[in-house]
Amino acid sequence: MMHFDLLATLYSCFIFAFPLASVLAQSPSSGSPVLTPEIDAFINGLLSDWNSPGGLSVAVVRKADNGTWDVETKGYGLAKADGTNVTERTLFSVGSNSKLFTALATGLLVANQSLEPSISWDTKIKNIIPGWGLTDPVANEEAAIVDLMSHRTGMPRHDFVASLAANMTDVIQKFRFLKPSAEFRQTFQYTNIMYTLLSYIPASVLPSRPSFTRYVKANIFDPLGMSSTTYSFDAANATGNLADGFKKQQLNSSASPFDSGIPRALPFWAQIGGEDGNSGSGPGGIISNAVDMASWLQVLLSGGQHPVTGESVIPAEVIQTVSSGVTIFTPSAQQPFLSPVVYGGGQFQSTYRGHVAAEHDGNVPGFNSFLSRFPFDGVGIAVLTNDDQLGSSISLAVKYHLADQALGLSPLDHKTIVGDALVTAFQSSPPPMQRPANATLPPNGIESLAGVYDDPAYGRIELCLAPTPTTMVAISPACEALLSNITTVLPGTVDLNSTIPTLLAKWDRPFGEYVRLTHFDESIFGLSIFNSYPTGNITAPFWTSPVVVSGPIAEFALDNGTLGFGMIGVWGSGDGVPELVGSTVRERSEVWFTKM
Template sequence: MKKMITVDEQLIQREMDFWNVPGLSVSIVKEGQEPYTKSFGWRDKENQQKVTDTTLFGIASCSKAMTSAVIAMLVAEGKLDYDVPVTTYIPDFALMDEEASKNTTLRDMLCHRTGLGGHDAIWPVPKTLKEFAQAFPYLQPSAPFRSLTQYSNIIYAVIGYAAEAVTGQTWTELMHHYLFDPLGMTQTNCQAKSMTDSDNFAHPYQVLDGVLTKLPVWDVDSVAPAASVNCTAIDMCKWLNFLIRKGRTAEGISLIPEDIFETMITKQVEYDDCLGPDKSLYPTDGYAMGWKTGEYRGKAMRRHTGKIEGYSTIQAFLPEDGVGISVMMNLHSPTVAIMHTVLYSIIDSLLELPAIDWTWKFRDDKKPTAEDYKDCHIDVFHSVYPDAIPNTMPPKKLMEGYKAHAYEGTYFNAGYGPLTIIAQKDQLYMEYRDMSLPLEPYWSGNFMINNVKEDILTLSIPLTFICDENQKSIGLKARFEPLVDDIVFLKK
């Protein structure tokens, strides 16, 4: 009889209560032992519906490792190659950087070294992966090709497009055909609608101004290969077992040859990151293909976090020790420590390492405040204009420059698409993507926009109208991407 995995469930519940986490699921596998799953709390707190081991959670960027696994299978079949230009498979692929356009490979994309980072403002949009990639020639790179590792959700969308091109199947079909079905992950899906159509999914939550608030499910299908998988605790065990078996199913069938599996999880580039909220604890040494590489207390570990609107996940496996762990929760916060406290405590127990009280490594006993949940906001505006104070011009002068209705209209950028400015009385609003946000005037023609949503972050950004000699608006520029120049939109 296989040995059972034991977990300090009181620690998990105590940390959930402290951090105001509505629901959480843990999955653990260890070679030679029975898989462990345990679920806590509420999938719908208002309606008192409990999380179970078959409750779906959005795993966000943990999807990248699954996308990477499918690519590895296509490499094994000879349909793809890590090291030939991706234009071999998708001839219409192009980037603004000519060298990158000609030479970018799947290896470059999988380890984030194309030079194109960020630009998360361009999604979500109702486009296919092929349509989404048509924006890329118009997006300014933030580093020279292969010079720097820059995390990129949008590049992972193109990885999925390449897989679609060589198979004739959609990315969703590929994920089921190559991964979910062979592993028996019958509850897992990779579309927002598939999750919300389920009768057992965890509703997303975020702490806003100190109050736990239910959010709508965010449809990220336009970057699906980067972030759209929804999984359960039971199915996560099947995925983790596949990893510790080095690409083999429970029946011993090899889906990824061992040499390709090793390539997939081996460091490809330097990557500056950490394995927890405290950067002094277990920094990573690089990025593989959908995995961050590093060590935990001298043990080789591969891991990735996943964070999206209302969900946070961490998955990790220790390839030399035959251990895999996942923690999924329906709370939005990039650095709330509970995932790392739980992960590290479980590893210590499984490997019988000297105990560390991880709770007190990441927090004291003071209850978290609203500020503790504001780690996902970036004030780009004041980094550009550090001395700016709103409405500093005399009111008459300010309103002369304001002329709200003169700014109305639709503006267009080939990479970012259409952006509409509307006026309601003297208040301007930006309508872009799935957002409608007010413009706060600072001085003539210059505004700040708060709460611009980009991936897990909200930004405060500057927006400036471009006017002709008659003070008629002919365009605007906005700092949607902090690492490059202002994005210029011309009035249609």
């Protein structure tokens, strides 16, 4: 779901989708095992050499000459902090591989001939979603289902706009206040929140008004026998098979992205909502295992048919539609063995070494997934990992290595290719801003900036001035609760002995709990977003992990006589999209908070 990761830099890839099973050609290696001792050694060696604290589960499916399926599933490495190993039934959050389910669930409604009035991929959102509205008048009037699912509305990510607890009506009301970063249908910009909106369509157009998650369960999971797959943390956790997501504390990635650090198990990122889900369900809420993902890959490769009974569960034309390119993700090949990449609905499409591929990755805190299918070869691959920092790279290298084996290709050294690209990406990360030695404080003093601010989309945020030897201000009960626990809950994020002014806020977003503004010069602050996680250690009960630390800024200014501040560098616009320009701070800000 979140893509504050290195995949785009690694291969600029996620490889992607195409027509259907009626044109399948058999893999050269069909019949012989893919998960050989050599593959086992490769995966175990990768986990060991890259100091991964977690593990992974894989599924490989191939259609045999007689029409049956060769299915292989296996687990590697650690599933839990208690030493439990990964098996093929270990449950992982699959992140943005949930988007294909959302697109196909929408397709089931498009194919529903009894629906009155009927909808199509070109149905305009304004006609089916009450409360819909966008700032861009063209996008507001013309945006259709196909535009939302292919990421071409002109909207950037805006991943920090809402909490998981926000109800759908409130989320939809926020859209009309969000700034776009490009013109409608101008460019590809990956946008999770549009899949949140797509997940509201079943409740909007069906008389029974089902929750999205229950609709998917009744119409996809249950008919396909995917009994382990769920949107519910409670249901997954009750099985005892849910993996811990791992992240490393004190990771010295500036020295090496493979630094060992201190492995920590993370709390599951989306625990609320139960069987009815939450605002993150549509873009990234599914929890599943290798066994169910093997079944899912067979369904996709069979044109929507149940792999055992042959019953049609998802119309073939729906799968073809979401697998057909609408927007351009990568206009030119990033490696000799890749091709340009396009995006449909929850699927990227390109070729790998001449083989058409339909693919997507998924990233949420603690977990990564990669699902690939090669429609003309009858091959599908799933890789599920629980390593927050290296999971994207591990799953990428493993997926390609498995593809070489399953497609009968001479293997490339993907461990070196991915590893070298990862090192290069880390080394090219921008350095943090260095505060000028003669920095000037804001014109009305730092104390004037503390207080409650509001943006009609992002909501309220209370900035609390951290105490320093030279600053102190009367604080609210909320700030008192936050600041009294700085050294415990946010260790290392604020130097209380420093004279550099710092503002802190509790934010409660799924990908960032805390905001820190560190004074740079005049009314400009460096902007960082953090999470705080428990350690299980009484003497040091929490540790902090940055989400956004280098590049973004916050700038304060008067707007029509009222104090406010803008965030710049956090909205996640697409590649090549220029920064906002304007004569005022508000005009060039991505989000503008007004002081209450």
